[in-house]
Amino acid sequence: MATRAQSAEVPATTDSGGSTGEEGVRRRDFLNVAAVSFAGVGGVVALAPLFVQMAPSADVLALATTEVDISKIQPGQGIKAVWRKQPVFIRNLTPKEIAEANAVAMSDLRDPESLAQRTKPGKMNWLITLGVCTHLGCVPLGIGEGENKGPYGGYFCPCHGSAYDTAARIRTGPAPTNLVVPDYEFTSDTTVKIG
Amino acid sequence: MVRVIGFLVGLVFAGVLLISLVSNAATYFASPPEATAAEEFHEHAKPLKLASDGPFGKFDTRQLQRGFQVYAEVCAACHGLNLVAFRDLKALGYNEAEIKKIAADWKTEVPSINPDTGEAATRPALPSDRFPDPFPNEVAARAANNNAFPPDLSLIAKAREGGAAYTYSLLTGYQNQPAELVHKFPDAKTPEGLYYNPYFPNLNLAMPPPLTANGQVTYADGRPATIDQMAKDVSAFLEWTAEPKLESRRAAGLAVAIFLLIATILGYLAYRQIWQEAKRKVRVTGVLDPANQAKNRRAKAKSGVAG
Amino acid sequence: MSFSWAKPYEPKHPLMRWIDERLPLPRVVYGAIGGGYPVPRNLNYWWNFGVLAGIFLTIQIVTGIVLAMHYTASVDGAFNSVEHIMRDVNAGWLIRYAHMNGASFFFIVVYLHIFRSLYYGSYKAPRELVWMLGLVIYLLMMATAFMGYVLPWGQMSYWGAQVITGFFSAFPLVGEPLRVWLLGGYAPDQAALTRFFSLHYLLPFIIAAVVILHIWALHIPGSGNPTGVDVKEERDTLPFHPFYTAKDGWFAGAFLLLYAIVTYFAPNYLGHPDNYIPADPLATPAHIVPEWYFWPFYAILRAFTVDFILPAKLWGVLAMFLSILLLFFLPWLDKSPVRSGSYRPLFKRFFWLLVADVVILGWAGGSHATPFWIAVSQIASAYYFLHFLVILPLVSRFETPLPLPSSISESVLHGEEAEAAPVGSKKKRGGSVATAAAE
Numbered sequence: 001m002a003t004r005a006q007s008a009e010v011p012a013t014t015d016s017g018g019s020t021g022e023e024g025v026r027r028r029d030f031l032n033v034a035a036v037s038f039a040g041v042g043g044v045v046a047l048a049p050l051f052v053q054m055a056p057s058a059d060v061l062a063l064a065t066t067e068v069d070i071s072k073i074q075p076g077q078g079i080k081a082v083w084r085k086q087p088v089f090i091r092n093l094t095p096k097e098i099a100e101a102n103a104v105a106m107s108d109l110r111d112p113e114s115l116a117q118r119t120k121p122g123k124m125n126w127l128i129t130l131g132v133c134t135h136l137g138c139v140p141l142g143i144g145e146g147e148n149k150g151p152y153g154g155y156f157c158p159c160h161g162s163a164y165d166t167a168a169r170i171r172t173g174p175a176p177t178n179l180v181v182p183d184y185e186f187t188s189d190t191t192v193k194i195g
Numbered sequence: 196m197v198r199v200i201g202f203l204v205g206l207v208f209a210g211v212l213l214i215s216l217v218s219n220a221a222t223y224f225a226s227p228p229e230a231t232a233a234e235e236f237h238e239h240a241k242p243l244k245l246a247s248d249g250p251f252g253k254f255d256t257r258q259l260q261r262g263f264q265v266y267a268e269v270c271a272a273c274h275g276l277n278l279v280a281f282r283d284l285k286a287l288g289y290n291e292a293e294i295k296k297i298a299a300d301w302k303t304e305v306p307s308i309n310p311d312t313g314e315a316a317t318r319p320a321l322p323s324d325r326f327p328d329p330f331p332n333e334v335a336a337r338a339a340n341n342n343a344f345p346p347d348l349s350l351i352a353k354a355r356e357g358g359a360a361y362t363y364s365l366l367t368g369y370q371n372q373p374a375e376l377v378h379k380f381p382d383a384k385t386p387e388g389l390y391y392n393p394y395f396p397n398l399n400l401a402m403p404p405p406l407t408a409n410g411q412v413t414y415a416d417g418r419p420a421t422i423d424q425m426a427k428d429v430s431a432f433l434e435w436t437a438e439p440k441l442e443s444r445r446a447a448g449l450a451v452a453i454f455l456l457i458a459t460i461l462g463y464l465a466y467r468q469i470w471q472e473a474k475r476k477v478r479v480t481g482v483l484d485p486a487n488q489a490k491n492r493r494a495k496a497k498s499g500v501a502g
Numbered sequence: 503m504s505f506s507w508a509k510p511y512e513p514k515h516p517l518m519r520w521i522d523e524r525l526p527l528p529r530v531v532y533g534a535i536g537g538g539y540p541v542p543r544n545l546n547y548w549w550n551f552g553v554l555a556g557i558f559l560t561i562q563i564v565t566g567i568v569l570a571m572h573y574t575a576s577v578d579g580a581f582n583s584v585e586h587i588m589r590d591v592n593a594g595w596l597i598r599y600a601h602m603n604g605a606s607f608f609f610i611v612v613y614l615h616i617f618r619s620l621y622y623g624s625y626k627a628p629r630e631l632v633w634m635l636g637l638v639i640y641l642l643m644m645a646t647a648f649m650g651y652v653l654p655w656g657q658m659s660y661w662g663a664q665v666i667t668g669f670f671s672a673f674p675l676v677g678e679p680l681r682v683w684l685l686g687g688y689a690p691d692q693a694a695l696t697r698f699f700s701l702h703y704l705l706p707f708i709i710a711a712v713v714i715l716h717i718w719a720l721h722i723p724g725s726g727n728p729t730g731v732d733v734k735e736e737r738d739t740l741p742f743h744p745f746y747t748a749k750d751g752w753f754a755g756a757f758l759l760l761y762a763i764v765t766y767f768a769p770n771y772l773g774h775p776d777n778y779i780p781a782d783p784l785a786t787p788a789h790i791v792p793e794w795y796f797w798p799f800y801a802i803l804r805a806f807t808v809d810f811i812l813p814a815k816l817w818g819v820l821a822m823f824l825s826i827l828l829l830f831f832l833p834w835l836d837k838s839p840v841r842s843g844s845y846r847p848l849f850k851r852f853f854w855l856l857v858a859d860v861v862i863l864g865w866a867g868g869s870h871a872t873p874f875w876i877a878v879s880q881i882a883s884a885y886y887f888l889h890f891l892v893i894l895p896l897v898s899r900f901e902t903p904l905p906l907p908s909s910i911s912e913s914v915l916h917g918e919e920a921e922a923a924p925v926g927s928k929k930k931r932g933g934s935v936a937t938a939a940a941e
Contacts, residue, residue: 035465049593062323205891354778448766462752
């Protein structure tokens with residue numbers, strides 16, 4: 001009886017399993033590795049929604065474009081519009097301001113760009129830039145009536161003294177680059193679609 | 196000690212329950228509660244087959260477009276859809292230009308501010324806007340609807356027992372109050388200003404039948420707009436407004452279920468294999484050690500012990 | 503860990519050795535769920551639900567933290583923020599449904615785990631604290647779930663909050679001030695919503711801490727097993743890893759499959775349509791019910807309909823609290839030295855009666871309060887109290903248990919029925935110690 005019981009429970013006491021042996025180790029490991037890796041891949045894929053959900057949601061993406069009516073802006077005036085919850089300066093440059101901008105040599109600029117590069121062909125008087133200083137993000141002055149336009153007649157950031165010229169290019173102060181020109185297009189002579 | 200107190204507490208609570216039970220039974224048999232009209236005459240929703248039914252169903256976008264048309268032309272006068280944005284209509288198959296037009300032409304405008312005077316004003320809707328409510332607030336809605344508040348329809352298919360089948364039954368369920376009901380429950384006669392509908396839990400509904408005639412709406416695809424068809428289509432549309440992600444949910448679900456099935460099977464096989472070795476690896480010791488057992492047997496046989 | 507043969511932690515990788523020398527966390531993990539924790543070899547699948555509960559706690563915490571990134575806890579914005587999650591947030595619908603159904607599955611798993619403990623006597627010495635910590639976890643889960651359900655600010659959210667906080671006003675004198683203090687107002691409103699959000703976020707981490715204590719307390723005597731017989735020697739056990747990691751792993755896969763099917767294909771089945779209606783303090787729903795996992799307690803609450811010395815409402819509230827409180831005393835109410843229901847035939851019958859009773863209570867709690875269902879609740883509630891407070895103490899005193907196997911190994915290697923017969927008896931199949939010795 002005992003022997004029968006013994007043989008039923010312990011067919012081979014020396015190696016770790018009668019028919020398995022060396023090949024058995026590989027077979028056993030393969031299945032374990034397969035099971036764990038498969039589950040692991042699943043675990044990683046399951047994490048994906050947790051990261052994806054932090055990306056902008058559909059309603060935020062829907063507000064990625066804004067249309068602005070520019071019909072009321074006279075030469076020499078500008079307005080502050082909102083695009084993607086940030087300020088946008090839309091300025092109607094006077095011929096004098098355009099001439100001033102074009103007179104600057106590229107070598108004088110920290111971030112060389114011509115006014116033509118920063119405006120649309122045939123609409124060089126329309127300067128549309130983000131109203132966010134490229135230094136640390138303050139909103140520069142100069143777009144409204146009576147605001148300080150700074151030493152170069154463009155924009156002036158009161159936070160740390162960055163001064164931009166009539167083409168909104170950085171001339172002095174800590175800001176590294178010109179005010180950003182967003183993607184925009186004229187859907188008509190009086191409306192601009194930003195973004 | 197604990198058991199004694201527990202014993203007594205248990206008996207007390209059981210006793211109070213028994214008193215309640217007896218008292219209730221006495222009241223019930225003495226004056227049995229009366230049936231109410233609602234209990235007897237309320238009907239459960241008629242079955243409705245939609246393309247989106249079943250675990251693999253998908254929305255029929257043409258039906259959704261027809262349903263949207265019914266909503267826009269019939270229901271939107273009183274019912275809002277304020278959780279749905281115009282841009283969401285892309286799922287129905289409209290393109291950007293069409294959506295822009297739908298939004299701009301929408302009869303109710305979006306609240307806004309007059310940019311010159313700052314007074315409250317309205318502006319035409321943009322695709323990024325949600326559907327504007329037909330009434331500025333609940334008070335106005337009630338004032339215009341005999342003190343009833345037309346509920347927002349965005350989630351109605353999930354907020355009612357029966358879902359789309361319920362809305363379909365309700366829209367097609369208006370009828371004259373049966374004489375039997377008035378005879379049995381004279382107090383439940385439909386009051387003035389309400390309408391009898393057995394699919395509504397209270398039987399009498401403040402909404403007048405919205406779908407009154409065939410051809411009330413002219414479908415763009417030329418399909419005949421019977422009351423039944425319009426009710427089905429708008430119900431399918433409302434099923435979508437309540438659960439726009441239904442199709443992606445089920446598609447993802449199928450993938451996840453298949454993955455987990457395979458993972459479970461692989462896991463089970465690995466488990467079996469690991470445990471086979473457990474059984475093989477048993478080292479018998481002590482009394483069960485065959486060597487010891489043999490020794491025991493010999494010793495007992497020698498000493499003549501019967502066991 | 504008190505088993506002398508438990509494999510000590512011997513890190514082979516130099517990095518692991520470096521960490522272990524400075525912070526013995528790898529050692530602790532090894533000794534808790536690794537190769538260093540010996541577990542009885544005869545555990546059946548009822549022992550899988552502890553780990554599964556831990557998995558669902560993790561799922562709830564992770565999905566919850568992510569939902570909190572998009573949720574707005576204001577009475578005007580809450581409902582819409584949840585719909586924003588469902589419609590606009592990327593994969594938001596999945597995270598919301600996962601969290602909603604995760605709560606239900608967490609309770610399913612915990613109930614199976616609790617009933618396992620009731621049947622196999624896991625609450626008995628020396629595991630009384632494990633049991634009581636488990637009850638604390640259960641109470642915290644109920645508080646968390648209740649507050650979580652309020653957050654979407656639907657009709658059931660609002661009215662459920664109204665009813666549950668209304669319990670407190672049943673207590674004389676202090677009741678109403680207590681209720682107003684809890685709500686921060688006279689009815690559930692902004693104050694209640696924001697504090698429930700704050701506490702709902704906090705409590706799961708407290709649950710996690712108590713879970714650690716619960717496992718720690720368990721690992722002192724080690725896990726119980728279906729025979730209720732203590733571990734005696736190395737042969738009785740297997741290291742947790744890889745044997746029970748594999749068993750828990752595959753079963754978790756199967757259970758998660760069930761969870762996935764509900765979440766993806768029937769996500770609103772366990773919920774109530776009325777919670778898709780924004781809260782309206784002026785309109786009570788036709789039929790206020792809590793979520794299904796509270797239904798047995800709701801039935802007990804509603805069973806008391808008659809004033810008897812105390813008002814009926816107070817009886818209901820007291821009974822509801824008592825129904826969980828009495829479980830803390832279970833190790834002393836049931837003092838039978840035999841742990842497992844497998845060896846206690848009389849206890850076993852009453853156990854299954856209890857299971858049926860709790861299911862009936864649940865059904866009654868979810869039904870309309872008609873005279874029939876109230877009567878059912880009354881009878882079923884009476885049985886519930888009688889079961890724990892009257893029947894179990896008597897049964898444990900007077901029953902004749904079946905003889906226990908002499909050790910786990912013997913019951914595993916030779917089959918339980920054979921081993922259940924006393925040592926020395928003749929009526930067994932071959933291969934047992936007794937007959938071998940007799941030969």
